[in-house]
Amino acid sequence: MSNRPIRSRFAPSPTGFLHLGGARTALYAWALARHSGGTFVLRIEDTDVERSTPAAVQAILDAMQWLDLSHDEGPFYQMQRMDRYREVVAQMLADGTAYYCYCSPAEVEAMREAQRARGEKPRYDGRWRPEPGKTLPPVPEGVQPVVRFRNPVDGEVSWEDFVKGRITIANRELDDLIIARPDGTPTYNFCVVVDDWDMGITHVIRGDDHVNNTPRQINILKALGAIVPEYGHVPMILGPDGEKLSKRHGAVSVMQYDDDGYLPEAMCNYLARLGWSHGDDELFTREQFVSWFDVSHLSRSAAQWDPKKLNWVNHHYMKQADPARLAGLVKPRIKRRGGVVEGGVDLVTAVLLLRDRAETLEQLADAAMLFYAPFRDDAELRAQHVTAAVRPAIAAFADRAATIEWKREAIAALIKEVLKEQGIKMPQLAIPLRVLVCGQTHTPSVDAVLELFGRDIVLARIAAGLDAA
The missing domain is CATH 3.90.800.10 (Glutamyl-tRNA Synthetase; Domain 3)
Structure with missing residues (x-):
């Protein structure tokens, strides 16, 4: 590596969305600049007039903002540099x-x-x-x-x-x-050279599909008397089957992963490990990544996209995230599902209860509909689980639940008392309670769910269900 102050760049072409390979390149170039205290330049290579669109430019800017890959200079647009x-x-x-x-x-x-x-x-x-x-x-x-x-x-x-x-x-x-070209417009390889020269780019990180362009660009730079940057060409990302990553593997817009419920810090962590390593560390903060980043640790071999691994990483970050932030992110997803958050169960508390079981914000929103979807009494489930044999236990629980402190610990203690008195096991009471209060047989811990719904809703639904049975 040279002793010049590092100036790296990310230079996407706005002919479509920012894909995963491009996002990884941007992440590495950004990390190199941040690690060294250098400068990160964003350049939009929009000379392909027929295919470049304002929407694609905006998609790139949105993705960079979502990933929090802030640039120090730019964005520069090649079409504004024709002279x-x-x-x-x-x-x-x-x-x-x-x-x-x-x-x-x-x-x-x-x-x-x-x-x-x-x-x-x-x-x-x-x-x-x-x-x-x-x-x-x-x-x-x-x-x-x-x-x-x-x-x-x-x-x-x-x-x-x-x-x-x-x-x-x-x-x-x-x-x-x-x-x-005949009309005087410059070609891609030439524009890149002039831009890297004018912008003082010292280090170029890009995909290895650009290897064939590099000797041409070096020769032009030398002809101009310019200092040649250092180059690093990272291998492509492969799908789980070892083939080139494509839409069927998930090679969609980076912003699709936002829509699908992934956290940007999880995506950055996962992308970083697709071609770079720091020992055996799989999970690391953004600050650790910047501190550890060294181009000598970039891999020469292609990485494989693993959706299950991404979900594992995202699950980790969801458990670490501020619950209020998660609530803010999941609220619009609940509303899109027809849920009503206002006036209902406290969303932050619901998130704390549900997030350990969710790998994405979308899964968290699905789970949260337990509290925010309109209640639907399922007569078939009720007939199956609220039997004559268990009705005395349900009635005993409801009777004493009217006077206990409405805390999870007290609810759990009451359930144990009723089980002991009635000589039955937990599922024989917990499942009917879930059916009566939630309209389903599977939820997180029943005492936690009942606490969140609140005493009035719990007792009203139990009474209505027993009356209807």
Whole structure:
């Protein structure tokens, strides 16, 4: 690693949502800057005008905000930097590090077809590349040229990739890349180079699908006299079946995980471990992650997405979360299910009771409907469980419940008294009480549930159920 102050960047293309691989890249670049006291730059690479949309830009910004990956500079938009790119192209043309090429797309394709027929690697053959003593073809009328980078023909380009190790590519493997289209708009690899140069980027963390772009970008940077950043290319994330992560595995928008009830701190923890490690630590705070982050601990092998592991991590963070915060997050989910929170059981208290059994906020909302859904008396369940044999025990419980202190411990003690007196076991009383009060047979601990509902509701529902039985 160099001694320069670290400036890392995340540079997504707004042609769709921010996916998991992109979020992980952003997380690593952010952590590198935060660990070193450096600068984290956000850049939106929106030159693909046909596919880039304002909605996709907003989706990226929303996801970064949800994950709390705050940037220090930006967001910078490439479409707002067109004058700068054209300025650099003009300078390269003047310096001889770039040149005009008048080949039509049809000519280039014919060139490549002939090369394939000869068993050669298809590539631009340099026919418009100026060389000493070389006569160029006559300039065709009415043809708008592209601008190509004059790539070195000898030697090699190499870099010490801080994830993959040393990578070396022979320059003869690289043809002269188009850096500006006929209408003058710059191409992706050129824009990236100028941006990284102008923004002083020192470290680039990105997916290993960019490895082939790196030697081209290094050569352009060198031609511009720019300092070359350090590069690290992280392997892709695989699905549980070992195949490339796709929508069927859950490769959806990062914000879908917000909708699905995952906490951002859980998602960051889980994503961090998909390609980075600190010993055997699986669970760690955001502060620990930043403190421990070191690019030498980034893995060279692909990671596998494991939904069960994500749920385990999320469950941990839900148990650790402030109950009032969880209540705030789960309240709108309850309302979407038709539940009424206002005037009912205290939601924070309900969350404390229910969260140990829930892996996501969605599961927590489902469980909370026990308290906030309109009560529905289930006659079939009542007939099955509120039998003549158990009615005396229920009546005895209801009679004494009217006068005890309405606390969980006192309710539990009363249930034990009635069980002993009636000579029955816990399920024989607990299940009928659940059916009468909750309309279902399975709930958390019955004494805790009864305490939360409150004495008046409990006794009213028991009375109504016994009357109807």
